Amino acid sequence: MxxxxxxxxxxxxxxxxxxxxxxxxxxxxxxxxxxxxxxxxxxxxxxxxxxxxxxxxxxxxxxxxxxxxxxxxxxxxxxxxTRRMTGVTIDPAARTARVAAGVRWQQVVDAAARHGLGPLSGSSPSVGAVGYTLGGGLGLLARTYGWAIDRVRSVEMVAPDGRLVTANPAPALFQDLRGAAGVVTAMEIGLVPVTRLYGGGLYADTAHVPALLDAYREWTADLPVELTTSVGLIPYPDVDVVPEPLRGRYAAHVRIAFDGPTAEGERLVAPLRAAVPLLRDTLGELAYTDSASIHNDPRQPHAYTGTNALLRELDPAVLRAVVELTGPQAPLPCIVQLNHLGGALRRPSAVPDAGPHRQAGYLLRVVSVLDGTGRQLPAHRRLLDAVAPWTLGSSPNFVFGPQEEHQRR
CATH class of the missing domain: 3.30.43.10 (Uridine Diphospho-n-acetylenolpyruvylglucosamine Reductase, domain 2)
Structure with a gap:
């Protein structure tokens, strides 16, 4: 060998x-x-x-x-x-975590929670922390604390020639090895003082999706940075693991994460909560260790493809295109997510090319489960073409499947 x-x-x-x-x-x-x-x-x-x-x-x-x-x-x-490289070390005084290349987010969340801290983790606790961060890292509290990559303090990496190199601060290493096919073996990342949040979801049925999207657009026009939200449009399968009110329905799921008092969260969410009749309401106070329940991302491996567009603004025409091209009456209903950006996500980064197009106001994501028909990519392309007038670029975190040339760049 x-x-x-x-x-x-x-x-x-x-x-x-x-x-x-x-x-x-x-x-x-x-x-x-x-x-x-x-x-x-x-x-x-x-x-x-x-x-x-x-x-x-x-x-x-x-x-x-x-x-x-x-x-x-x-x-x-x-x-x-790298799945066996699972070491996590917390430095509570420095508010940092050293994570090895195979660590998943839930491991970091649990370790940091013992010190009253939390990482800028995303919606899924089973995603790898290093890969997520290298792609930018759009977390549950992103509007409050910014992109996860901006919290990288140092990087340990094997360069293409086999050297093990470490840079602190991290921007020096990103600059020196830009474009090189190195392998990150560990990162030191900054943590934030969070142990609980006000969060959960609001769900609306098919008939109320357009009205909810319009209300979401108006509601997100003036929100404090402590409130990070998204809305998912999901054709739920008719299976037992799906909660009964959602089973077999096409529904909108608004995801809420507020880094502030519960009473203030209730006040901020009230206009959206009253906008349309709701199928389900799970909002309440959560331990940060339970924050994955906000999105309830799939845990079972499966076949999927997806892409995204960073949008300058959320024009009403974008919402119409989403419903018409991916909704229940479309030839191929898709899973769509709109993330409200802005806030701390607009801060400049010391890391070259990290978190591109920081002036974007929203992120539009489209994902489909693959069924062997080949219909998914043309359906995604129709949506991206429709929103092209408002598109600034795309995020590498949310490109699943073959990439086009502009996405590879």
Whole structure:
């Protein structure tokens, strides 16, 4: 297998061997890496060995922690699986966490909570913290605290030539290795003082979706930065795991996360709560460790594709296009999410190219479960074309599947 790989502490898998398929698989089941070998790294030295071996043999390298954001799978070469690199260390005095490459957000949330702190984690607790952060990181309290990548204090990374390098402050490393195919092995990230929030969801049925979207547009025009929200338009399947009021329905789900007193949260949400009849209302005080319940993202691996557009503003024509092109009467209903941006997300970053198009007011996301028909990509393209007059660019965090040239850039 080569002298370099013999120094690897973790297992190494080749096609046809036991556990090869499991190791190369992730949350995204539509695509699977097809490497010549998988290095299941247990630490930075294993990553160094894998990168060095690939360089010596002229082989491409890919990295996978959880596989949520897998777009284009590697065909041949070396896949570095970081799922065993799960160390988390909290420094409560400095309000930082050191997270290894395979750590998932719930692990960081739980560890930080013991010190009255929290990370700028996203909606899903099972997403890898490092990959999420490198893509920008749009979290539950994003309008209050900004992009997760702006909280990176230092980065440990294996450079393409196999060197293990660390930069503090992090912007120096991002600048030096811009465009290089290095592998991040750990990050030190800043934490924020949060232990609880006012949050949950408001749900409206199909007939009230257009009115709710109009109300959401007006409501978000003047909100304090402590309130971060989004609205999801979801064709819920008729299955037992879906709450009964939503089962088999197309519904709007407004997600609320307010970093402030419950009474003030109730006052702020009251206009939207009264806008249309509701199917379900789950708003209340939450421990930050339970914040994943706000979105209730899927936990089961599945096949999907998706893309997004960062919008300058939320024009009424955008809302009409969303309903007409992706709603229940569309040829292919899709899952759509609109995130209200602004607030701290507009702060300039010291990290080159981090969190692009920070002047955007909203993020439009569209996702579809793949069913083998090939209808999903044309449906997504029709929506993106319709909102093009208001589009500034896209976010790398929410591109799932083959990327177009402007998204790769």
């Amino acid at each position: 080569g002298a370099v790989l013999e120094r690897v502490q973790g297992p190494v898998f080749r096609p046809g061997e036991n556990d090869f398929d499991e190791e190369r698989s992730g949350f995204q089941t539509a695509h699977r890496h097809r490497p010549d070998l998988v290095v299941a790294a247990t630490g930075p030295q294993d990553v160094r060995a894998a990168v060095t071996y690939a360089a010596e043999h002229g082989m491409p390298v890919a990295v996978q922690a959880t596989g949520h954001g897998l777009g284009v799978p590697i065909d041949g070469g070396v896949l570095i699986s």
